[in-house]
Amino acid sequence: QVYADITGLEFAPELTLWAGQRYHRIQDIHILDNWLMQDGDNYGAGVDGIRVGSKARLNLALYTQGSSDNSNASSNNARRANFQLRDLPVNPGGRLTLTGATINGRFGIGQNGNALGLLHNQADFLVSGLNNSLFVQTSSGHAGLDGKFYGLDNAGVAQAGAKQTRIAEVIDWQIGAFGGQALASYQTVAPDNAAKYKDTSVGGRVSYGVARNVKVLVDVGITSRAIDGQATQRLNKGTLALAFSPDNKFWTRPEFRVYLSRFNWNSPAAAANAATFGAGGRTSATTVGAQVEYWW
Template sequence: MTCTPRAARIPGVRATLSTAAGLLLAAGSAHALDYTGYLRAGPGGTTDGGASRACYALNGGTSGMKYRLGNECDIYGEFQLAQGFKKDGIDYKVVLMTDYWNPHSDADDAKHLRLAQMYVEAKGFDFLPEATVWAGKERGRRGDVHIVDTYFTEMAGIGAGMKGIPVGPGKLGVAYYTNDKDTNQRPGHRGNVEYVDIPTNTDGTLAFFGTATKSQFAGGTNGWGLAAKHVQSKLFGTSLNNVLWVQYAQGSTGLNSNFGNQTDTSAAKKFRVVESVNFQQGAWGGMGMLLWANEKDNAGKATVSTSIGGRVSYGVTRNFKLLTEAGVSQYKPDGGQRARLTKVTFAPTLSTGPALMDRPEFRLYVTHAKWNKAAGNVTGVAGYDGETSGTSFGAQVEVWF
């Protein structure tokens, strides 16, 4: 019996891979072709009748409040090819990444397949040999909190710019992006400035991000934002690492240094503070997050969001560890009720190593969640209408390479 390759069964995948191969082969063969990626997938179920599986997240509030361990009902993968080469003394790199996302457990079609990144960068020009010039579609990610799967600074989009320009103690970057991907293909323009890698103290660095947005359509608005990020390694001489974000945005600018809602006026003001820590000390590892946000809409009505949670791992042996994750998130709009969700997960795990971030991981998990009536149906599954608790179980693989 002949097995049809997956790429042949998903429309557009063969074309995408052929395009990637052509681009990267054209780049030359001075350096090895780099292939990297990430994926997560697995089956799951619930103890509640009428629902095949369920995951738990609040229906409002700021982003970054869903704790992900044992709480991902989707399948997701990203696969990147990168080819570096040198020409006339300039170092070039061509990058192409596809990703696939499906909110269900079965990868049954190609409607969620997309081109996530396609850009070229170059370094070594005689007038600024340390700077990198780039153009194309690029993610612009500058740090995440893994346990909530959120990049709190993500200057993603189609753009062009220059980064790594040595200025004083840090490095400067500037970029310009356009956007026309909303429902009505309405154009927007965005400028980003970053000043990063500023030494502040032993094992500590500071970064600043500035954003300006302009929407060019009837009802479109302008906006701007500022953010600071401090990274501290070896806190107090220990294995503890700390990251702090302080972010402000208003109008059509998002808190993550990207576009926000392109019809938000200057009355829409957003402020967020995120504190994240992680450590690995012997067999014990952990990551935690504390978040607070105040976001006003066009009418000046504020929604306050808070979240606290963490994940702890214990390496029983080199290839077997125990994971526990707990999180409490809530939000309250002006004049409204407070919505709250609490989630706890336990996951015995097989892994290539005992540390918290060692991958691949093969997990079995049990997740229990409780929420109040004001939170509504936090699962999006009809069988949970009117419920205020749920228990899920399943298996999952997570790997990056």
């Protein structure tokens, strides 16, 4: 991202005006390394921090389809308008965020599109130290669930839009030495020119501090894809890791890990991914390695 902003204007001291290419992110699912709500990655401009009530803030932005990666050379001539209404207090310990997008352009397959999203964050859910996030999102045409563009032309080849829905439930916690994050998600995608499919994922990562700077991590994930008229694809993954960080909490970074991961998938998944991990009919893999995760 490359952008500039300005704040502290006398006539609007709380607002931030910005222009350029920025992520404009809201919230991710850490263990998936996936931002479910964001509207950046393209050239745009906007205003952040419009007060709504005592605590909520409204962000507004306009984007073109151009970016530092693909310039603006595409026949779609797509434009996008987004809003983020963030952190609206709705109950004790609970905050609501609403997002929306509308897309206009010239598309060879499918139509313009719209997207709506809802995120409810609840602190101390059921017990102290347990946090809950509920995502509910829907989109149509060439609008993505996350609020960005979906299915822009690729090297002059028209891409399809889609009608999409997603619900994801995420919890995270740190209770004594025991921390982690877990999720369950369900997503449907109905492309304009192909069969509808449904993705389901359940998984989690837990950590347990065994010493001041040492924690054990266990990660398990189960994913499936059901395409209308085809056999269901299934992928399972498990990881065991030993991690070192400034303390033994789940969220503490930087973190150095030594890990062992085991993956297995069924024959339909291998056939659908024959050019990558399913090459030659392969249905399992094991990896061993080390990595560092550092945030800035």
